[in-house]
Protein backbone atom coordinates (compact mmCIF):
# COMPACT_ATOMS: atom_id res chain seq x y z
CA UNK A 653 0.00 0.00 0.00
CA UNK A 654 2.37 2.60 -1.28
CA UNK A 655 2.01 6.14 -0.17
CA UNK A 656 0.28 5.14 3.04
CA UNK A 657 2.03 6.17 6.20
CA UNK A 658 2.43 2.86 7.92
CA UNK A 659 4.34 4.30 10.85
CA UNK A 660 1.16 4.19 12.84
CA UNK A 661 -0.94 1.61 11.05
CA UNK A 662 -2.95 0.75 14.12
CA UNK A 663 -3.90 4.41 14.60
CA UNK A 664 -4.96 4.62 10.96
CA UNK A 665 -7.25 1.64 11.48
CA UNK A 666 -8.65 3.03 14.73
CA UNK A 667 -9.62 6.18 12.83
CA UNK A 668 -11.06 4.24 9.92
CA UNK A 669 -13.22 2.05 12.18
CA UNK A 670 -13.83 4.66 14.87
CA UNK A 671 -17.59 4.07 15.13
CA UNK A 672 -17.22 0.32 15.54
CA UNK A 673 -14.46 0.83 18.05
CA UNK A 674 -16.66 3.23 20.02
CA UNK A 675 -19.39 0.61 19.90
CA UNK A 676 -17.02 -1.73 21.72
CA UNK A 677 -15.53 0.65 24.29
CA UNK A 678 -18.72 2.62 25.02
CA UNK A 679 -21.16 -0.26 25.02
CA UNK A 680 -24.34 0.17 27.12
CA UNK A 681 -23.08 -2.59 29.46
CA UNK A 682 -19.96 -0.54 30.21
CA UNK A 683 -21.91 2.72 30.46
CA UNK A 684 -24.18 0.93 32.94
CA UNK A 685 -21.18 0.03 35.11
CA UNK A 686 -19.94 3.60 34.89
CA UNK A 687 -23.26 5.14 35.99
CA UNK A 688 -24.19 2.39 38.44
CA UNK A 689 -27.33 1.30 36.58
CA UNK A 690 -25.93 -2.07 35.50
CA UNK A 691 -28.16 -5.04 36.10
CA UNK A 692 -26.29 -7.33 38.51
CA UNK A 693 -27.48 -10.47 36.76
CA UNK A 694 -25.78 -9.13 33.61
CA UNK A 695 -22.62 -8.51 35.55
CA UNK A 696 -22.66 -12.06 36.92
CA UNK A 697 -23.27 -13.51 33.48
CA UNK A 698 -20.39 -11.47 32.12
CA UNK A 699 -18.15 -12.63 34.99
CA UNK A 700 -18.71 -16.36 34.41
CA UNK A 701 -18.54 -16.10 30.62
CA UNK A 702 -15.44 -13.92 30.68
CA UNK A 703 -13.71 -16.42 32.92
CA UNK A 704 -14.25 -19.05 30.21
CA UNK A 705 -13.05 -16.63 27.54
CA UNK A 706 -9.91 -15.84 29.52
CA UNK A 707 -9.07 -19.54 29.77
CA UNK A 708 -9.01 -19.68 25.95
CA UNK A 709 -7.18 -16.37 25.87
CA UNK A 710 -4.35 -17.91 27.96
CA UNK A 711 -3.74 -20.38 25.14
CA UNK A 712 -3.86 -17.59 22.55
CA UNK A 713 -1.33 -15.56 24.54
CA UNK A 714 0.95 -18.61 24.73
CA UNK A 715 0.76 -18.90 20.93
CA UNK A 716 1.80 -15.25 20.56
CA UNK A 717 4.69 -15.82 22.96
CA UNK A 718 6.00 -18.70 20.86
CA UNK A 719 5.79 -16.61 17.69
CA UNK A 720 7.66 -13.75 19.36
CA UNK A 721 10.37 -16.12 20.52
CA UNK A 722 10.78 -17.50 16.99
CA UNK A 723 10.54 -14.29 15.03
CA UNK A 724 12.24 -11.56 17.03
CA UNK A 725 15.92 -10.80 17.48
CA UNK A 726 16.16 -9.58 21.05
CA UNK A 727 14.13 -10.42 24.15
CA UNK A 728 12.10 -7.25 24.40
CA UNK A 729 8.88 -8.48 22.74
CA UNK A 730 8.99 -11.75 24.66
CA UNK A 731 9.38 -9.80 27.92
CA UNK A 732 6.32 -7.66 27.15
CA UNK A 733 4.22 -10.75 26.39
CA UNK A 734 5.59 -12.61 29.40
CA UNK A 735 4.38 -9.77 31.63
CA UNK A 736 0.97 -10.32 30.05
CA UNK A 737 1.14 -14.02 30.87
CA UNK A 738 1.98 -13.20 34.49
CA UNK A 739 -0.94 -10.76 34.65
CA UNK A 740 -3.30 -13.43 33.31
CA UNK A 741 -2.22 -15.75 36.08
CA UNK A 742 -3.38 -13.11 38.58
CA UNK A 743 -6.49 -12.52 36.54
CA UNK A 744 -7.58 -16.16 36.70
CA UNK A 745 -7.14 -16.09 40.50
CA UNK A 746 -9.13 -12.84 40.65
CA UNK A 747 -12.01 -14.33 38.63
CA UNK A 748 -12.26 -17.20 41.11
CA UNK A 749 -12.27 -14.85 44.08
CA UNK A 750 -14.73 -12.44 42.47
CA UNK A 751 -17.05 -15.29 41.48
CA UNK A 752 -17.21 -16.57 45.03
CA UNK A 753 -17.97 -13.02 46.25
CA UNK A 754 -21.03 -12.95 43.94
CA UNK A 755 -22.01 -16.58 44.48
CA UNK A 756 -21.28 -17.35 40.86
CA UNK A 757 -20.11 -20.89 40.08
CA UNK A 758 -17.33 -21.19 37.55
CA UNK A 759 -16.84 -24.95 37.56
CA UNK A 760 -19.02 -26.59 34.99
CA UNK A 761 -20.43 -23.31 33.65
CA UNK A 762 -21.24 -23.63 29.97
CA UNK A 763 -20.03 -21.21 27.37
CA UNK A 764 -22.85 -19.44 25.55
CA UNK A 765 -22.88 -19.57 21.77
CA UNK A 766 -21.57 -16.03 21.33
CA UNK A 767 -18.67 -16.87 23.63
CA UNK A 768 -17.99 -20.18 21.87
CA UNK A 769 -17.95 -18.43 18.49
CA UNK A 770 -15.44 -15.92 19.82
CA UNK A 771 -13.26 -18.64 21.38
CA UNK A 772 -13.33 -20.61 18.12
CA UNK A 773 -12.22 -17.54 16.21
CA UNK A 774 -9.45 -17.01 18.74
CA UNK A 775 -8.39 -20.62 18.34
CA UNK A 776 -8.13 -20.18 14.56
CA UNK A 777 -5.71 -17.32 15.24
CA UNK A 778 -3.44 -19.60 17.28
CA UNK A 779 -2.44 -21.53 14.16
CA UNK A 780 1.22 -21.37 13.14
CA UNK A 781 -0.03 -20.12 9.73
CA UNK A 782 -0.97 -16.83 11.36
CA UNK A 783 1.97 -14.43 11.40
CA UNK A 784 3.45 -12.94 14.54
CA UNK A 785 2.57 -9.48 13.18
CA UNK A 786 -1.10 -10.40 12.89
CA UNK A 787 -1.21 -12.10 16.30
CA UNK A 788 0.45 -9.29 18.22
CA UNK A 789 -1.94 -6.78 16.61
CA UNK A 790 -4.91 -8.93 17.61
CA UNK A 791 -3.55 -9.29 21.13
CA UNK A 792 -3.29 -5.52 21.39
CA UNK A 793 -6.87 -5.06 20.09
CA UNK A 794 -8.37 -7.53 22.56
CA UNK A 795 -6.58 -5.95 25.50
CA UNK A 796 -7.06 -2.30 24.57
CA UNK A 797 -10.84 -2.68 24.26
CA UNK A 798 -11.06 -3.78 27.90
CA UNK A 799 -8.52 -1.19 28.95
CA UNK A 800 -10.40 1.71 27.33
CA UNK A 801 -13.79 0.40 28.43
CA UNK A 802 -12.92 0.06 32.10
CA UNK A 803 -10.70 3.16 32.21
CA UNK A 804 -13.77 5.11 31.05
CA UNK A 805 -15.66 3.74 34.05
CA UNK A 806 -13.03 5.30 36.33
CA UNK A 807 -12.94 8.73 34.69
CA UNK A 808 -14.40 11.87 36.32
CA UNK A 809 -18.12 11.82 36.85
CA UNK A 810 -18.42 8.09 37.20
CA UNK A 811 -20.81 6.57 39.72
CA UNK A 812 -19.51 3.01 39.79
CA UNK A 813 -20.83 1.04 42.73
CA UNK A 814 -18.06 0.31 45.27
CA UNK A 815 -18.33 -3.42 44.71
CA UNK A 816 -17.47 -2.98 41.01
CA UNK A 817 -14.45 -0.74 41.53
CA UNK A 818 -12.02 -3.65 41.68
CA UNK A 819 -13.27 -4.92 38.32
CA UNK A 820 -12.79 -1.51 36.71
CA UNK A 821 -9.34 -1.13 38.26
CA UNK A 822 -8.24 -4.51 36.98
CA UNK A 823 -8.35 -3.32 33.36
CA UNK A 824 -8.53 0.44 33.84
CA UNK A 825 -5.34 0.85 35.88
CA UNK A 826 -2.29 2.67 34.57
CA UNK A 827 0.05 -0.28 34.36
CA UNK A 828 -2.44 -2.19 32.23
CA UNK A 829 -2.62 0.95 30.09
CA UNK A 830 1.16 0.89 29.74
CA UNK A 831 1.06 -2.79 28.77
CA UNK A 832 -1.45 -1.95 26.02
CA UNK A 833 0.80 0.86 24.82
CA UNK A 834 3.75 -1.52 24.67
CA UNK A 835 1.69 -3.96 22.60
CA UNK A 836 0.57 -1.15 20.32
CA UNK A 837 4.13 -0.02 19.72
CA UNK A 838 5.21 -3.54 18.84
CA UNK A 839 2.23 -3.92 16.49
CA UNK A 840 2.98 -0.62 14.73
CA UNK A 841 6.65 -1.51 14.40
CA UNK A 842 5.84 -4.90 12.84
CA UNK A 843 3.08 -3.59 10.58
CA UNK A 844 5.46 -0.99 9.18
CA UNK A 845 7.49 -3.78 7.60
CA UNK A 846 4.64 -6.16 6.80
CA UNK A 847 3.65 -7.37 3.34
CA UNK A 848 0.36 -6.24 1.83
CA UNK A 849 -0.96 -9.75 2.37
CA UNK A 850 -0.27 -9.62 6.11
CA UNK A 851 -1.72 -6.11 6.31
CA UNK A 852 -4.97 -7.18 4.69
CA UNK A 853 -5.31 -10.29 6.86
CA UNK A 854 -4.61 -8.28 9.99
CA UNK A 855 -7.13 -5.60 9.13
CA UNK A 856 -9.85 -8.17 8.39
CA UNK A 857 -9.24 -10.02 11.67
CA UNK A 858 -9.14 -6.76 13.60
CA UNK A 859 -12.64 -5.98 12.35
CA UNK A 860 -13.84 -9.39 13.39
CA UNK A 861 -12.44 -8.84 16.88
CA UNK A 862 -14.39 -5.59 17.15
CA UNK A 863 -17.57 -7.45 16.18
CA UNK A 864 -16.94 -10.28 18.63
CA UNK A 865 -16.23 -7.83 21.46
CA UNK A 866 -19.51 -5.98 20.88
CA UNK A 867 -21.35 -9.32 20.74
CA UNK A 868 -19.71 -10.35 23.99
CA UNK A 869 -21.10 -7.30 25.80
CA UNK A 870 -24.50 -7.94 24.15
CA UNK A 871 -24.40 -11.49 25.46
CA UNK A 872 -23.72 -10.19 28.95
CA UNK A 873 -26.90 -8.17 28.66
CA UNK A 874 -28.89 -11.23 27.66
CA UNK A 875 -28.47 -11.60 23.88
CA UNK A 876 -28.01 -15.12 22.58
Ligand SMILES: Cc1ncc(CO)c(N)n1
Nearest residue numbers: 702705706794795798868
Ligand atom coordinates in the same frame (compact mmCIF):
# COMPACT_ATOMS: atom_id res chain seq x y z
C1 LIG B 1 -14.16 -10.75 25.93
C2 LIG B 1 -12.88 -10.23 26.48
N1 LIG B 1 -12.14 -9.40 25.74
C3 LIG B 1 -10.98 -8.90 26.21
C4 LIG B 1 -10.53 -9.22 27.46
C5 LIG B 1 -9.23 -8.61 27.95
O1 LIG B 1 -8.47 -9.37 28.73
C6 LIG B 1 -11.32 -10.10 28.23
N2 LIG B 1 -10.97 -10.47 29.48
N3 LIG B 1 -12.49 -10.57 27.71
